[in-house]
Amino acid sequence: MSRVHDMGGRFGDGPVDPEDNATFEKEWHKRALAMTVAAGAAGAWNIDSSRHMRELLGSKDYGRFSYYEKWMAALADLLVDRGLVTEEELKAGRGDGVSEMAHKTLRAENVQAVLAKGSPYVREGAPPSFAVGDRVKTRRPARNETFDGGHTRQPGYSAGASGEIVIYHGAHVFPDSHGHYQGEAAQPLYAVRFTARELWGAEASEHDEVVLDMWESYLEATS
Numbered sequence: 001m002s003r004v005h006d007m008g009g010r011f012g013d014g015p016v017d018p019e020d021n022a023t024f025e026k027e028w029h030k031r032a033l034a035m036t037v038a039a040g041a042a043g044a045w046n047i048d049s050s051r052h053m054r055e056l057l058g059s060k061d062y063g064r065f066s067y068y069e070k071w072m073a074a075l076a077d078l079l080v081d082r083g084l085v086t087e088e089e090l091k092a093g094r095g096d097g098v099s100e101m102a103h104k105t106l107r108a109e110n111v112q113a114v115l116a117k118g119s120p121y122v123r124e125g126a127p128p129s130f131a132v133g134d135r136v137k138t139r140r141p142a143r144n145e146t147f148d149g150g151h152t153r154q155p156g157y158s159a160g161a162s163g164e165i166v167i168y169h170g171a172h173v174f175p176d177s178h179g180h181y182q183g184e185a186a187q188p189l190y191a192v193r194f195t196a197r198e199l200w201g202a203e204a205s206e207h208d209e210v211v212l213d214m215w216e217s218y219l220e221a222t223s
Contacts, residue, residue: 003149004059006142009157009199032068036075037115041106044082047119048179052151053078123186125171129216136192137162137222138214144176145217151179154218161198162222166211167191174215188216 007013024030040050054074057065065073079085089095106114130136140160144150153175169189177185192214196204 003055004062005055005057006156008155026068029068032072036071037111038106039075039079039084041114042084042101042104044084044101045078046178046181048151048173048175049181050074050078051175052179053081055151121173122169123171123173123184125186125188128168128188128190130165130168130188130190130219130221132165132168134165135162135222136165136190136219138192139218139220142218146176146182147180150176152176154214155212157199158194158212158214161194163192163194163198163212165190166193169213172215174217176215176217190214190216190219192219 024033036050045053054070056077057070057073061073062070076085076090080087080090084099084101086096138154138158138161139145142152142154142156142159144152167190169191171186172189174185174187177183190213191211193209193211195206196208196210197206199210
């Protein structure tokens, strides 16, 4: 079963508007982004666990929340889950004393340098089992094989599809492990090209294709 967030390629959701270049539709969206970045500076979670927390939002909330409302709801859950804030503090709208994480505050004058530094996820890892040009098939179903209902970066619509490796990216942190605080478990990462018809059938254009980044454990060799 896939969660409500795994909606890529789903029929009936309408087209993506490539002309929508708005960075922040509303003023409070800036604060939502700032709060998420500032809270993340405490180091109590990682990008994969934060994505997973958004995936855990209830289906009704996920469907009705706007983009940044999803961010704020997941942030609140992360803060409580990781012990940085209590439910009582959230309800009251204020902290009870000074947090033991206060020394990790991300101050305004340091934000630009922190963001510019980035968070590279390339790691040393096992040599790749596949090479550019190899034909591969994705695992089915698209799910976390260690944690039931856990985080995975394999889109549901790619499950069981055959494609061709077009780029080897090197070894990268494995989200299915990292998102559950079980270590980086770096794996080879590939860009895999699929025809649109392989993914969605004869209704798709024969001229279209999709390229997905896929970790090695998502793939198996095919003739």
